[in-house]
Amino acid sequence: MLLEITARRAVADDVVELALSGPDLPGWAPGAHVDLTLTPDLVRQYSLCGGGPDHYRVAVLREAAGRGGSAFVHDRLHVGELVEVGLPRNTFPLVDARGYLFVAGGIGITPILPMIDAAEAAGADWQLLYGGRTRSSMAYLERLDDPRVTVQAGGLLDLRAAVAGIAQAPGAAVYGCGPAPMLDALLAACPAAHVERFTPVEVDLPERPFEAVLARSGVTVQVPAGTSLLTAVEAAGIDVLQSCREGTCGTCEAVVLDGEPEHRDSVLDEADRADGGVMMVCVSRARGPRLVLDL
Template structure:
């Protein structure tokens, strides 16, 4: 069993639906129709498939529905097999494991929101749109996709929100015009973006002159990582277990901690899912994840040991 499955709930696939070309949505429910844990816009779950594969998917349904979760899965021919299993093998009535939900992409209060989605990146933004609408907050959605037929939930978005939603199919209109949308900084606006890596890179560049913390992004794949700060061994004290381990360059902190007996859950092991978030009690981590903001990294009070390392000779972790 994957370590992420240790605290997972068993849910039933209550529904499966094609929502775009190459995209299916799954509705998940407790077998006894019990209430599911609450969640907030930006949350994701670990989906643990019957074959043992674990993948992370954003919740994109109605957060006020206490009995079901909805996720959407893009078929990825070059992926590691999880999406193919969902598309080809998973059926209504099947049981799956679900870990979470967790939220590393929260919707913070703002006078105005600009949501930018690329392809399946619409999934974490969809509940944010609904939340902003519920609160009466001003918002706009810029949604790009390869073709109109490949853009999931387009009818759900355009049917209820009119000219706030701007669909930009690439084969009809080209790439998103980020200069037009982000050229002039707006101090009262928060920008939320999710999509493929080139889109995130372009949006980050376009927002470089915006106020600090105006942009929040979520990545489905890890951002490119530079070389670690140090390439020599360091010690990690596991405060709760009372053990100290030496972490060599070829071993992750996660792996070293597990060898020393720490019961630490993980899933992606790429610094994108957030499962292994660990408090730091002393020392300075070398943050190498794709989740924490610059402000959160500067605090040095937590780290993702699957990819992050140490800047100092010694780290003390709450493990």
């Protein structure tokens, strides 16, 4: 979809919000993100933090040590520009629950905002812990003036106390988005928490060669140690929809028809990993000598 930037504003230090507008846009649910094709070789994913039938809203943090996407958004995208935007995809869906504990760190507030709106609309109890380096670096504070919101600028969030409190509410769900140390601490306090990561989990596993049978294409590829499955598939001339190439966006998900995948992504939850029915081919591999994929 080619959408027009119809509004742009700063919502915190080094955070800019864009409104991407067009007619009859596909609907989306809390937790969804979209791909922005900034150049043919520069595609980035951003969480939808709001919108309606005629526009999407995203907020982008300028990453000083990033790979160029955020700098492009901040320096090159202005009102009136046209941007290629992918269909909304959701690897971080909001489950139905009686209550919610939301935990956001920095720009991790972006997918949480629509979740709060949905919880409020459903009449569910909710709480938010929102942390950041400074108040001026924390986006959307003006929308979060609510006694159910705890804002902490600087220091570590008391996640164990928050999780212990929500544990007293049967049927509650915990959601977190933000920097890796915060999410690791949240999962340590609540292994059942739903989390979305902006950076890949570091995996220290040996890489073994394996064979991948691409059932739909009738092609078999050999995947050596040190070569990703995605690279081997592309080298065989098979096109795979992909974006981040680091296991964080979920674009390259493939159905596993046979064999056991070795998951190395930062998208699937434990239930999906145990099921083994899908895998992210950009980073994940095979536990055994062979996989059969619906590619």
